[in-house]
Amino acid sequence: MPRLLPALLGLCAVVALAADPAPASAPEPASAPPTTVVPTDLFSVPDGMEATLWAQAPQLRNPTNMDIDHAGRIWVTEGVNYRRHHGRDPLGDRVVVLEDTTGDGVADSSHVFVQEPGLIAPLGIAVIDNQIVVSCAPNLIVYTDVDRDLRFDPRVDKRDVLLTGFDGINHDHSLHSVTVGPDGKWYFNSGNVGALFTDRSGQTFRIGSAYHPGTFEGDPRPAWRGPDYAGATSDDGHVYVGGFAARMNRDGTDVEIIGYNFRNSYEQTVTSFGDVFQNDNDDPPASRTSYLLEYGNAGWFSNDGSRFWSADRRPGQDIPTAEWRQEDPGIMPAGDVYGAGAPTGIVYYEGDLFGPAWRGLLLSCEAARNVVFGYLPQPDGAGFTLDRTKFFTTNLDERLTGIDSLRGRTNDELYSMFRPADVAVGPDGAIYVADWFDPRVGGHADHDDTLSGAIYRITPTGVNPAVPTFDLDTTAGQLAALRSPAVNVRALGAGRLHAAGEAAVPPVTQLLDDENPYVAARAVFLLAHLGDAGVAKVRSLVRSPDPQIRIAALRALRRTGADVHAELRQLATDPSAAVRRDVAVALRDSDWKNSRDILVELAARYPLGDRTYLAAWGIGATGKSERLYDWIAAEVDPRIDVKSEAFAELAFTLKAPASAAFFARRAADTSLAPAQRLQAVTALGFNRSAESARTMFDLHRESEGIIKDTTLWWMLNHMNGQWGHTDMAAKIKTAGIYDPETVTVTPSVVPEPDPAHLIPAAQVMAxxxxAANGAEKVVACRLCHVVGAEGADYAPTLNGWVSRQSAEEAIYAIVDPSRDISHGFDGRNVVLNDGSEVHGLVIAQADPIVVKSMGGVTQMIPRDRVKAVRWYGRSLMLSADQLGLNAQDVADIVAYLRTQ
Structure with missing residues (x-):
């Protein structure tokens, strides 16, 4: 493969030597030019596949996103001016077009489509015929290449800001790319920096949160608005917070929010059946790949957007559970939660190049882990299985470096430079991966000053597939475009066939029998747009023996605005939980009269334990939950037993005030499992009624263990909030649980270690x-950690800890704990008005502020006594020398921990 940058550097050297006379003495040897691409022999791919280098710098720079057009040209958005490097290219960032003109599998042509100062690290691109859609907050921009010369000329071509109002200029958590769905809608998403925008129909959406990121010198961004409208109602009557996904007509009308409360889903992929998959990054290590339930709440912030997940983390909850609120009512399942990460581009493979076994491959870029994950999602009840594999990687051993959870620490090895920014499928059926190429990912930083980037091509071994051609002026050509494995190329054929109306019904109907089920699904969606004959055909498909086709037919009818009430009644008794899931979400905006019987039927068929189904049913009950609870609690349907676990989970989802008595009985019932009782306590915690507040207080007095701890958490966090209208605060004070006037706050300061006294890790390594000696000395660790079955629940548990990392990392964590702090255990310094300090973990940020300090000691501090809450900046853990340990002690402890 050609290496263009070294070649150009060599050419510059030749020109320089020709211009200057030879030096009198031998010059010092020139340093080798920097390596600007990860060689293909470092990559692992599945058997029968190979990866080749398709393009590299300087053909492109710092790629953030890409799309592939019908001719196989790859369009790339660049982020040279990313974050603190704003202004590095004063002309602005670019959209470049790369092409393999010879068909040999390597790009040989590259030129700029557009470059302008207003393009500052754009995060998304979609090429839809001659419309180039660029996502660059605050704007969603559509460039129309009128003369189709692949170069934007403002004298000829058009530039339209389709939508505007997306916060987060030059920020990762902002507006991301557009994808055309099988319904012809344009899908896009945005991270949690906030958005206040009006669509072309005049609807205004207000999607904010508590997120308020900092700025940097030269920051071009306006003031952050997200917190100003957190919890505000959008014009569609719903409250959305955090990151979100949306779909709309291609002209920007009829925007519909289809999922929300993300942290920062970088991109979405829409299958030909209309299923949406996405990834989302973490705070502590809990990145994930998920099926996006329509209208689903992902759980990052509180429902009003005012609190981060960490403020609502309850006793006993691990980080992934708390971070994605998996024990809260109404939250969709998190999917595959895999830990520390920085997920980026995502795509769903529906082509035939690799054979039928690879159809339905979900590919998700994970820049922090130097990998493109592969999944083959399979229907599982109302959701999908998501079994992860490392499809394309330089890092099979998961030696992570340059990521937030390691404080950005990097190494010089090439494997760690592979930072996949996007993955796409070409019209040739090949898989293309764009590499950002950098030793660092996340932290709003890039360290590669060469501005390098690359695109890799994955094909069957020894195969160089050609880009097919088709004539869009013919029906055959339109059908060929519709069959394309490249998602936005399909829009070319779909658009022409749509315009043909009922005349296109016969040829499109033939696709229903296609051997590739995804092609058949595209036909279902298109038929719904082809007049009365097409709609009639789709209505008949609601009775298809294939549940996925039944789902596609219902979705296709809904997207065209057709009346589907008869279909919803019919499908409410469908044997497939996935079909009934779609019936449920379709009822979100239906009134009580038209939805009651269907919702009851769906409740009677609830498959116990199916959380996707449960969340979907809760979405269908939106605006009707109190009446629905009263109705099913009255046992109008004998299939719904009010003493059953199924009823308890249905009631939990509805959060009706009238359910307080029911959950009070369950929470107090010691014959139930702890998880069932805790669910009942949570249901009371989400209930604003005075009865719930009273019950919570009584439960605290009468319970022990985790129930007592959790009820206390709910009381202290909400006595001045949702239960402020009750006498909760007074009762807590009278009972001596917490009196803000008399409480004593004891300073707790973690002394700063003396760098001169730190035990050298190399000394311990030698x-x-x-292990037997370590078993005795590990008592020092139990001051803050659980080891075996003993210790304080303050810092991360050490059971299995050493086996998950190298001995060197384990030693460093003990001798120099501030070198790398576990995510989720970043300390706070609570500074009191009298100047004293409490160092620890803030586990509640209400009034009082609850702080857990060394040894697991928990204190409740009245907010009016607090001057400031600051990041602590170093580990809350004492170093080995501060604990009185020597090098041999540390070696013994590590040896012992290997056995745990």
Whole structure:
């Protein structure tokens, strides 16, 4: 493969030598030019596939996103001016077009489509015929290449800001790319920096949160508005917070929010059946790949957007559970939660190049882990299985470096430079991966000053597939475009066939029998747009023996605005939980009269434990939950037993005030499992009624263990909030649980270690640890950690900890704990008005502020006594020398921890 940058550097050297006379003495040897691409022999791919280098710098720079047009040209948005490097290219960032003109599998042509100062690290691109859609907050921009010369000329071509109002200029958590769905809608998403925008129908959406990121010198961004409209109602009557996904007509009308409360889903992919998959990054290590339930709440912020997940983390909850609120009512399942990460582009493979076994491959870029994950989602009840594989990677051993959870620490090895920014499928059926190429990912930083980037091509071994051609002026050509494995190329054929109306019904109907089920699904959606004959055909498909086709037919009818009430009644008794899931979400905006019987039927058929189904049913009950609870609690349907676990989960989802008595009984019932009782306590915690407040107080007095701890958490966090209208605060004070006037706050300061006294890790590495001795010395660790079955629940548990990392990392964590702090255990310094300090973990940020300090000691501090809450900046853990340990002690402890 040609390496263009080294070649150009060599050419510059030749020109320089020709211009200057030879030096009198031998010059010092020139340093080798920097390596600007990860060689293909470092990559692992599945058997029968190979990866080749398709393009590299300087053909492109710092790629953030890409799309592939019908001719196989790859369009790339660049982020040279990313974050603190704003202004690095004063002309602005670019959209470049790369092409393999010879068909040899390597790009040989590259030129700029557009470059302008207003393009500052754009995060998305879609090429839809001659419309180039660029996502660059605050704007969603559509460039129309009128003369189709692949170069934007403002004298000829058009530039339209389709939508505007997306916060987060030059920020990762902002507006992302557009994808055309099988319904012809344009799908896009945005991260949690906030958005206040009006669509072309005149609807205004207000999607804010508590997120308020900092700025940097030279920051071009306006003031952040997200917190100003957190919890505000949008014009469609719903409250959305955090990151979100949307779909709309291609002219910007009829925007519909289809999922919300993300942290920062970088991109979405829409299958030909209309299923949406996405990824989302973490705070502590809990990145994930998920099926996006329509209208689903992902759980990052509180429902009003005012609180981060960490403020609502309850006793006993691990980080992934708390971060995605998986024990809260109404939250969709998190999907595959895999830990520390920085997920980026995502795509769903529906082509035939790799054979039928690879159809339905979900590919998700994970820049922090140097990998493109592969999944083959399979229907599982109302959701999907998501079994993860490392489809394309330089890092099979998961030696992570340059990521937030390691404080950005990097190494010089090439494997760690592979930072996949996007993945796409070409019209040739090949898979293309864009590499950002950098030792660092996340932290709003890039360290590669060469501005390098690359695109890799994955094909069957020894195969160089050609880009097919088709004539869009013929029906055959339109059908060929519709069959394309490249998602936005399909829009070319769909658009022409749509325009043909009922005349296109016969040829499109023939696709229903296609051997590729995804092609058949595209036909279902298109037929719904082809007049009365097409709609009639789709209505008949609601009775298809294939549940996926039944789902596609219902979705296709809904997207055209057809009346589907008869279909909803019919499908409410469908044997497929996935079909009934779609019936449920379709009822979100239906009134009580038209939805009651269907919702009851769906409740009677609830498959116990199916959380996707449960969340979907809760979405269908929106605006009707109190009446629905009263109705099913009255046992109008004998199939719904009010003493059953199914009823308890249905009631939990509805959060009706009238359910307080029911959950009070369950929470107090010691014959139930702890998880069932905790669910009942949570249901009371989400209930604003005075009865729930009273019950919570009584439960605290009468319970022990985790129930007592959790009821206390709910009381202290909400006595001045949702239960402020009750006497909760007074009762807590009278009972001596918490009196803000008399409480004593004890300073707790973690002394700063003396760098001169830190035990060198190399010294410990040279020693042989004795596990038996470590078993005695590990008592020092139990001051803050659980080891075995003993210790304080303050810092991360150490069971299995050493086996998950290298001995060197384990040693460093003990001798120099501030070198790398576990995510989720970043300390706070609570500074009191009298100047004293409490160092620890803030586990509640209400009034009082609840802080857990060394040894697991928990204190409740009245907010009016607090001057400031600051980031602590170093580990809350004492170093080995501060604990009185020597090098041999540390070696022994590590040896012992290997056995745990």
């Amino acid at each position: 020693l042989t640890g004795v």
